[in-house]
Amino acid sequence: MTSERNGCRARRSFLRRVIAGGAAWCAAPYVISPAALGNAGRSAPSERITIGFIGLGSHGIGHNLRSFLRQNDAEPVILCDVDTRQIEAAVHTVRQQRGESFDCATTRDWREVIAREDVDAVMISTGDQWHGPMSVGAIQAGKDVMCEKPTLSIAEGRIVADLVRRYGTVFQTATEDRSIPVYHRMAELVRNGRIGRLERIFCQLPGGPGNAGDPRPQPVPAELDWDMWLGPAPWAPYRQGLHPYHWRWHRDYSGGQLTDWGAHQLDTVQWANDTEHSGPVEVEGSGRRHENGLYDTFFEYHLVYRYADGVELRVDSGGTGLRFEGSDGWVGNDGWVRPLQASSDAILASVIGPEEISLFTEPRGEHRNFLDCVKSRRDPYFPAEIGHRCSTLSHLGNIAMELGRKLRWDPVTEAFDRDDTANRMRSRSQREPWSNLGGVKPLG
Amino acid sequence: MVARIVGGIVFLIAGLLIGGGVAAADEALDRAFEVLATYDWGSERAPLQALDRAVVGAHGDQQAARHLENRLVEALEAATTRAAKDYLCRQLSLVGSAACVPAVAGLLADEELSHMARYALQRIPAPAAAAALREAVSQLEGNLQIGVIHSLGVRRDAESAGALIELLDAADQQVAAAAAAALGQIANPAAREALAEFQQRAPAALQLAAADAYLACAERLLADGQRTQAVAIYRTLATAEQPAPIRLAATRGMLAATRQSD
Incomplete structure (x- = not known):
């Protein structure tokens, strides 16, 4: 096996x-x-x-x-x-x-x-x-x-x-996601060639938020340590629309729905495409942001990625769903944890044999998987390297939209090809003293 | 004949449209710089979009980039609000070159703006940006110094190794820890030699930081194919005197080195 x-x-x-x-x-x-x-x-x-x-x-x-x-x-x-x-x-x-x-x-x-x-x-x-x-x-x-x-x-x-x-x-x-049967099944079917040679992937992620948020500074609530909330992010005054939860619509603290939901659905993309330790080689796309207000991440986006083997990935805002198209059929679903769909009943009923690729899952969820791995010292199902590669996919999309041009990406060196500005955007400086190269200021 | 006339008209209209578009873009850019004079937290962002677009649009056009950079520097020097300076440093982090370094570096000692100065300088590839950080590192103290040390580490600025080595003995142990981490990123012969010595004599509170930085050096060597030197570091750190996590990390490193030689 x-x-x-x-x-x-x-x-x-x-x-x-x-x-x-x-x-x-x-x-x-x-x-x-x-x-x-x-x-x-x-x-x-x-x-x-x-x-x-x-x-x-x-x-x-x-x-x-x-x-x-x-x-x-x-x-x-x-x-x-x-x-x-x-x-x-x-x-x-x-x-x-x-x-x-x-x-x-x-x-x-x-x-x-x-x-x-x-x-x-x-x-x-x-x-x-x-x-x-x-x-x-x-x-x-x-x-x-x-x-x-x-x-x-x-x-x-x-x-x-x-x-x-x-x-x-x-x-x-x-x-x-890796504990949810429909995504595990989807990835295993693709990895075992049930749709033939994988050619195209369609991934839908939520858009939003619809409102732009109030950018005006407000008094910091007495219960909140605002400076610690900001941490390594650039200093900014307290704005009511960030904490709790809605920080994810601001680029200083997140990457919008593309990174927030991308970490879910794009993980299945990478898993099924057998690129979870790698990534695409090309990305381009466009998106829309609120012109004013507090929130500045893309609330609408349309992206096209291309992998080295020619597989094309299209990511669009507007819901959730996945579809993998191959030379012999397709599999997917039309919403978050919705039932599996396929181009034929044969694919849906297909059994993964003992000699085939069996992807690891833990149906009892990521928390159970983590606890078991702390004891066994094994890597959990979504370890740091794979998580990083998945997040990178979203970051590439945000950078491509921000720059408004096609970018070529080398997943080995993790650098853009001949695009100095894009390469600068791979990192952000962290506000002192919260550097994260080991110089994190310890307590006391 | 008719076709030539129509073609001429189309060409004329296109030229007018393009010219009009350029003029409108220039006007919007001027307006953005005007807005920055009074820009503050909570202000409308829309007028600044012309500047955002100009920064992105300068890609591949050195002349346009330098012209824009000069205007950004002028605006930075004239800006009166923290929010405006914050915004301008972000733009310079994308389009800045050596030309903007003096203006940005002038903010490194400013408690409120030091981070945004590093935000730009850390990203600007020009050697002048690293030089400015090097110059500042020995003049600052406390958190601002830690920030600059961190930026030099991220840049893997080999020329700062000497100054960072001196900071291993800083009275502020957070500064010393940051210096060790930065030297681990730089990982040139001087940094390796200093960390080899420092990890043997570091005060208890800095032992892990010193060993961690030395492990980072070994990883860098291994990545560069210098397996023998990497293994030598791992052997040093795999001894019983080292804290258990460091011993294990060194052992894992040696295994990785063994795999590399296969």
Whole structure:
């Protein structure tokens, strides 16, 4: 059986190979957190992974905190947000689930979370501007990381992916798509040639927002640490329309629906196209932004990407849906988690045989997958490198629309071909002291 | 004959339209620069779109780019609001060259604008931009200095290695940690040598930062095909004296080096 585990490198297997090698340096012990070893006065890993939650907005609580609370072996240790109202909501949620007497520390400073020795892993659910620096800080503090998608820039994604590789961190890019049967099935059918040679991919993502937001500065609410909310982003006054949730419509904090939803549907694109460690070689497109107001990401967009093997990817705003067209048929669906459709019943009924490509999935979701991987030291189903490549696809689209010209991209060197301006846009400087090359200012 | 007349008329109309379009674009650009004089947070962005378009449109046209850059510099020097300077630094980050460096570098010591100055200087490929950051790094302190150190690291500015090596002994440990990280990115022989020595004597609070930077050097060497030198660093860091995460990382690095030689 050709079983692809999506880069799920078994680190114990790695150790066996290392020890078998017999070199002196191979004697270095396999490092696992104290809790994972069952010492430090805590439970063994099979029973509990201690988690610090950073970012407690609607998704941080409603999806991530609640999902982890449903796992018996997940233990919330500390809850962190720059807004005390969100901390209170999270405490309420934890106590609803674990009992009113459940004790959980709280803080507005994420550095307190990664400084705690009793935290095995962090769940980062902040605005995109914080994803890179917090991930870097947590990895360097020896934590495993589950971080919301997407990255803020191509360069930040590369830094995090390299650091994960350096330290053998278990890193999950937080999306559910690879656990959803219809997307897994879609990708497996394409990868196993059920539609023949893949030729074209159509991907629809939501547009919006319809309103432009109010750009006028407002007084900072007493409950909010605005400077910490901004973090590495350029300084700007508080505007009511950013926090909570709507920061994703501003380029300083995100890339709009193209990055926000692209991290979902474009992951299936890359998965099915077998380009999850690579990317396209060409991109062009156009989009529309609000002329005034607060929000400045593209609310409407139309993009065409081309891969090295000639596969064409079209991304359009206006809903959700996927369609893979090949030389012998097509598969897809017409909305988020909608049933699978295909050009023939034979494709729909097709069985993936034992000798065929079997893509890794975890139907119980990304949180369960992460906890299992923290214990097994395997890569989760959406690790940093694949998450970075997926986010890159969206960033390429935004850069192409911003520049209004066709761009050629080298997925190996991760650079544009002969376009200095586009190459400049691969990275953004971070506001001091939140640099993310290891110089993140520690607590105290 | 008729065809020639029609062709001439079409040519004339097209010329007028294009000329009119150019004039309108110029007018809109002038208006954008006017607006910047009083631009502030909450102002309408629409009038600035002409400038956004001009920056993008300057691609491949050196003369247009330099002309626009000069106007942006003039506007930066005349701007009175933080929001206007913020906007202008962003535009210079895309179209700026050595010509804008003096004006932008003048903001590096400004608490409010230092980051936006780096926003531009970090992206501008001209050596003058790196030189300005190098000049500033030893004149600043605290967070502003950390920011400049970071930008030099991102640029992998080899010429700043000497100044950064001196900062490994800075009294402010955050500055020293940032310097180590930047040297890890630069990873030239001087940086490697300094980090080899520093990771042996770094105070406890900086041990991980020093070792992490040294690991980054090894990765750079490996990526450049200098496997023997990379392995030498990994061997140094795989010893029992190192913190466990560093030992493991070094071991993983050696495995990667072994794979590379296969």
